[in-house]
Each structure stands twice: as structure tokens, then as C-alpha cells.
Amino acid sequence: MSLYYLQKVLYQLNRDDRVKQEYHADLPALLDGYELSDEERGALINGDIGLLYVLGVNGQILMHYAAFLNIEWFDYLESMRAGIKKYGPVREGVYAMTGGGQSFTLEGER
Amino acid sequence: MPLVYAGVTSHGPGMTGRAHLVENLEARDQLYAALADQSQAIKESGAQVMVVVAAEHFANFFMDNMPAYCIGLGERHQGPIEDPEWLRIPKVAIPGSPDLARRLATDIMQTVDLAYAQEWKFDHGIMVPLHFLTPEFDLPIIPVNINCQGPPLTPLSRAWAFGEALGKACANADERIAVLGTGGISHWPATPDSGKINEPWDREFLRRLQQQDKQALLSYTDEETYLEAGQGGFEIRTYIATAAAAQGPLELDFYTAELPIFAVGCTVGHFNLNT
Ligand SMILES: [Fe+2]
Numbered sequence: 001m002s003l004y005y006l007q008k009v010l011y012q013l014n015r016d017d018r019v020k021q022e023y024h025a026d027l028p029a030l031l032d033g034y035e036l037s038d039e040e041r042g043a044l045i046n047g048d049i050g051l052l053y054v055l056g057v058n059g060q061i062l063m064h065y066a067a068f069l070n071i072e073w074f075d076y077l078e079s080m081r082a083g084i085k086k087y088g089p090v091r092e093g094v095y096a097m098t099g100g101g102q103s104f105t106l107e108g109e110r
Numbered sequence: 111m112p113l114v115y116a117g118v119t120s121h122g123p124g125m126t127g128r129a130h131l132v133e134n135l136e137a138r139d140q141l142y143a144a145l146a147d148q149s150q151a152i153k154e155s156g157a158q159v160m161v162v163v164a165a166e167h168f169a170n171f172f173m174d175n176m177p178a179y180c181i182g183l184g185e186r187h188q189g190p191i192e193d194p195e196w197l198r199i200p201k202v203a204i205p206g207s208p209d210l211a212r213r214l215a216t217d218i219m220q221t222v223d224l225a226y227a228q229e230w231k232f233d234h235g236i237m238v239p240l241h242f243l244t245p246e247f248d249l250p251i252i253p254v255n256i257n258c259q260g261p262p263l264t265p266l267s268r269a270w271a272f273g274e275a276l277g278k279a280c281a282n283a284d285e286r287i288a289v290l291g292t293g294g295i296s297h298w299p300a301t302p303d304s305g306k307i308n309e310p311w312d313r314e315f316l317r318r319l320q321q322q323d324k325q326a327l328l329s330y331t332d333e334e335t336y337l338e339a340g341q342g343g344f345e346i347r348t349y350i351a352t353a354a355a356a357q358g359p360l361e362l363d364f365y366t367a368e369l370p371i372f373a374v375g376c377t378v379g380h381f382n383l384n385t
Binding site for chain 2 (some may be wrong): 063
């Protein structure tokens with residue numbers, strides 16, 4: 001269930017300037033408002049795009065968070081690939097819909 | 111009156127935001143030329159308002175309250191919701207058409223359960239098409255969203271029924287209305303597979319639209335679409351709804367799979383409304 005809240009933080013961050021201010025002012029306090037696992041919380045504290053992808057965050061949310069962190073497009077794509085190498089296949093969410101979590105990202109590296 | 115224009119187009123944020131990274135400049139400029147022609151066709155149709163059937167990407171709607179179908183009743187809309195420097199489209203206000211939108215909503219609700227929103231921030235799914243098609247952002251827009259992002263998703267047969275209801279509602283109104291469906295065919299947007307395009311799958315989908323093969327259009331399962339066409343393939347709902355609104359065959363004006371930096375097989379087409 002906490003993938004829902006993990007994505008919700010990023011959804012609200014992407015669309016609301018006040019949440020962006022809170023992010024910069026006191027990120028841990030902002031995250032206290034969401035039900036997150038330690039791993040999810042850590043991924044947000046560290047801005048770990050690769051782990052967020054593996055945890056199941058939708059790319060339509062994740063790419064804007066990456067832009068918010070000033071990560072260039074090709075580096076964003078590379079971070080997700082590195083995340084899969086480091087943490088394994090996508091665990092949850094829409095990219096883990098088939099193949100028991102062996103997401104198409106493995107086949108699609110090109 | 112019957113629709114004065116119905117068409118489809120792609121909306122990848124790269125089409126504006128990553129235009130400077132394109133290697134195949136010839137294909138890019140052909141795409142832009144096709145969009146300029148589409149813009150001209152919409153203008154020449156005398157459309158007073160355009161309904162944009164879009165597949166937004168967690169800009170207004172999230173999994174706390176996700177409508178299958180939603181129509182925008184606002185007097186004006188804001189966009190883009192994304193960083194304007196990232197999308198390379200400045201922030202603007204786009205006029206809505208609240209009175210007509212309300213009439214369309216009431217009419218559509220006779221057959222399809224439709225949500226409405228009086229506030230709507232456009233994301234790239236609408237802003238990118240408008241940037242090319244109504245670059246002054248002066249034509250009133252009625253946004254419609256079909257959830258193509260967060261499963262469970264509305265079945266394709268319902269997308270067809272929705273499109274049919276939309277077409278009938280437009281015909282019952284006095285205004286000259288254009289309908290534009292915008293989405294990807296196969297694509298894997300914003301993932302490590304960004305840039306992958308299943309061209310044969312796209313061509314087959316377009317063939318079904320060109321031949322008005324409703325049964326074949328509605329026969330895709332989400333599992334099949336996901337495997338062959340990626341998560342982005344779920345956006346075929348917008349094309350299917352627009353085809354149902356138009357009740358005519360698609361004329362394909364442009365397609366290329368040669369612009370992977372745009373992360374989608376770039377498509378421009380219009381429906382023949384005279385049949
Ligand atoms: Fe999209």
C-alpha cells in the first residue's frame with residue numbers, strides 16, 4: 001500500500017509550489033505526513049531515482065521529480081537502468097504487471 | 111451540428127522539450143509540417159471550440175480519486191503544469207467553453223457515467239498538441255480525460271461507447287465543434303525503454319482505424335497491449351473514442367517511428383466525416 005503514498009508525495013511535489021517549498025525547507029518533516037516504509041523514505045531523502053523506479057513509481061511522476069532534481073534526460077534514463085542493476089527488477093506497480101516482477105525493462109535495455 | 115473536424119495526434123513531451131536533441135531533423139520537420147497542416151485544417155473547419163480527448167499523466171487526477179472519464183467545465187484552464195523550461199512551452203491561460211461543456215456533459219451522461227472538473231491544469235498531453243495546432247492558445251478548449259495511466263482502466267468497448275456519446279452530444283449542439291484525440295500508440299514513456307517503438311503494432315492499429323474495423327479495434331486486451339505496446343499503449347483509448355465520435359475512417363496524414371527521442375511513433379491523422 002505504501003507505493004500509493006510514495007507516488008502521492010511525488011505527485012503533490014510535482015504540481016504544488018508550496019510542497020516544493022516544504023521540500024526545500026524541511027524534507028523529513030514533509031515526509032512525516034505520508035505512510036512510507038524506511039526504504040521508500042530513504043529513496044526520497046537521497047533522491048535515488050533508480051530505487052524509486054524499482055519500488056514501482058510511475059515514470060510519468062518520476063521524470064518530473066528527476067527534472068526537479070536537475071537531472072538531465074539521458075541521465076534520468078541511465079539512473080533507472082542503474083537502479084535495476086543494483087536493486088533488481090521492478091517490484092510493484094504498473095511496470096511489474098507481468099512476468100512476476102521481471103519487468104520488460106530487462107528485455108528493453110538498448 | 112455534426113463535427114466539423116476530428117483528428118488524432120501524438121503528445122510526447124519530447125516533441126517540444128527535447129526537439130533540440132533530435133538527430134533525424136528531416137523526420138522532425140516532416141512531423142512539424144504535418145502538424146502545421148493539421149492546424150490549418152482545424153482553422154479551415156471553422157471550429158468555434160475544440161474538445162481534446164486526452165490521456166493525462168497524474169496532473170489533475172491521482173489514485174485517490176481517479177475518474178474513468180472526465181470533462182472540464184472550467185471557464186479557463188492553466189498550462190503547462192510541468193516546468194515550462196523542461197517542456198519548452200510557456201505558462202498560459204487557455205479559454206474553456208463552460209456553457210457548451212455543461213451541455214455536452216449532460217448529454218453524454220445519458221449513456222456514459224462521466225465525471226466533471228471545473229478546474230483543470232493541462233499537462234503535456236494537451237499542451238504539446240495545442241502548441242502546434244492552436245499556437246496562440248485562443249481557440250476555446252474543452253478537455254476530456256480518459257484514465258490510461260492507473261489500472262484498473264476502462265474497457266475499450268466503453269471508450270468506444272464514450273466516443274459515440276460524445277459525437278452525438280456534439281451533433282446535438284449548435285456550435286461548430288472539432289474533436290482531437292491525443293495519445294501514443296506503442297510506447298514506453300519515461301522508463302528505461304523510452305524510445306522503443308513497436309512500429310508493426312502501430313501500423314496494424316492504424317490500419318484498423320483506417321478500415322473502421324471496430325471489432326478488431328476493441329479486441330485488444332490490456333495484457334496484450336502491455337506486452338506488445340508498453341504501458342503507453344493503454345492510450346489507444348483516446349484514438350478509439352475519437353474514432354467512435356467521428357464515425358468515419360481515419361486518413362493517416364503522417365507516421366514515423368524514426369524519432370525515438372520523442373519516445374513515441376509520431377502520428378497525425380484526421381477522420382473522414384463524409385461517410
Ligand atoms: Fe501520454
